[in-house]
Amino acid sequence: MTAPRKPKTPSTPAEPREKATLxxxxxxxxxxxxxxxxxxxxxxxxFVIINPYGKESxxxxxxxxxxxxxxALLKSFYGIAHWDIPADYLCPPIPGRADYVHFLxxxxxxxxxxxxxxxxxxxxLDIGTGANCVYPLIGHSDYGWHxxxxxxDPTAVAAATAIIKSNSLHKAVSLRLQGNRKQILxxxxxSDxxxxxxxCNPPFHASLDEAQRGSHRKWRALGKADPKRKLPVLNFGGQSQELWCEGGEIGFVTQLINESKQVARQVLWFSTLVSKASNLPMIQGTLKKIGAVQSQVVEMSQGQKQSRFVAWTFHDKAQQLAWRAERWNTTKP
Incomplete structure (x- = not known):
């Protein structure tokens, strides 16, 4: 005689495994x-909720x-007592931004x-630091860099300046408005x-329409597809110049690379995030064309998200060592 089956007990769905670690x-x-x-x-x-996996989020x-x-993250992990940004400005995920700093x-x-x-x-140098000023806050806290x-955007510079002043970081972080909106560096x-x-965290989209489509995709991915609910610009906010520019990501990064050649002796390593892996061949081709001595693509992973940045230099190994000896006040680490 077969024993009767026990009824199944409803259970909390298993949380998806992370593909990779920070x-x-x-x-x-x-x-x-x-x-x-x-x-x-x-x-x-x-703002704390219980997600479908029974965890606080x-x-x-x-x-x-x-x-x-x-x-809360910036205060708890980095000692930033005062931090705020204007409404609708980019509010980036802190863990991913921290990864970029650590790999640099x-x-x-x-x-x-x-x-x-x-x-x-x-x-x-943080190009396009935004109102949030996150990279300088993390980089100075973890490594003491200036x-x-x-x-x-004058509003973004003013907001970032307020963050720096309210946390007494004016000796470590300075801010500058790029008055020529058509140039980067x-x-x-x-000169000195x-x-x-x-x-750099470049604008990823080529138009407002493309940015809005990206907003809808992110919204759906977060399980919030609701035709009656007004969608934000993006789930992390963002002004137009933060989200899109003429030529999109590839246009911006190509311009950044070309301009970097003109200030090649002033910077040891240039770098920029690259959202779309499909843009890498053209970026690498541009770096080769302008004569970058060395370049590399650094892959990063934050949970389910894959990201990367490209770094390049116009200094060969001997020049890199000379830079270290002159600028870092050491011949040995």
Whole structure:
């Protein structure tokens, strides 16, 4: 006689496995400690939800929730006491931004016998720093680097300046408006300035329509497809110049590469994020055409998301060592 089957008990769906992990030095490993984050920023409590897997989270399709979440992360992990951005400005995911900084630190270590150079002697340029100023905040907190952040938007520069002043970081981070909206590096750098590394999160789209289609795709991916609900510009916000430009990502990055040739002696390593892997062949072809001595593509993974940046230099190995000896005040790490 066969025993009767027990009725199935409803269970919480299994959480999807992450495809890959963050950089080993990234502070955002594993699940977030929401009680700790709420303690650092009580405002976060009203945005915490229980996701379909029974875990505490936030609605990442809600720009207000993402902004408050970022505020809590920056305070809890990086000691940033005051952080805010104007409505509808880009509010980037902190873990992915931190990964970019850490991999750039590894890149500089290659010119320093494997040791990451730290402290105020290291100068970084954040191209298009935005109102959020996230890269300088993370880079200075984790490595003590000094930053110059540039942007074409006066409102973004003013917001970033407020963040820097309210956290007493004016000695470590300076900001500059790029007055010529048609240029990136040219008309920005002073002739006597030197930077060990540049970083950039370029506009990914070629038009407003393309950016809006991207918004709908992200919205659907977050499980929020609802024709009655007004969609945000993107789930992380963003002004037009942050999201799209004529020629899109490939046009912007190609211009950045061409301009970098004209200030080649002022920067040790240039770099930029590249959203679309399909753009890499053209980017690498442009780098070869302008005579970059060395370039590399650095792949990054944040959970289910794959990203990458391209880095290039016009300095050969001997010149890189000379740069280190002169700028980093050392012949040995």
């Amino acid at each position: 950089h080993p030095r990234n502070r955002h490993q594993g699940r977030y400690d929401f009680p700790k984050l709420i303690k650092s920023n009580p405002e976060l409590a009203k 936030i609605d990442f399709a809600d720009p207000s929730a993402v902004r408050v979440f970022n505020r 630190a590894d890149l500089l270590a290659e010119s320093n016998e494997g040791v990451i150079p730290r402290g105020a002697l290291i100068k970084a 930053f110059l952040g540039s942007d074409i 040219l008309d920005l750098l002073k 300035e030197r930077f060990d590394v540049t970083m």
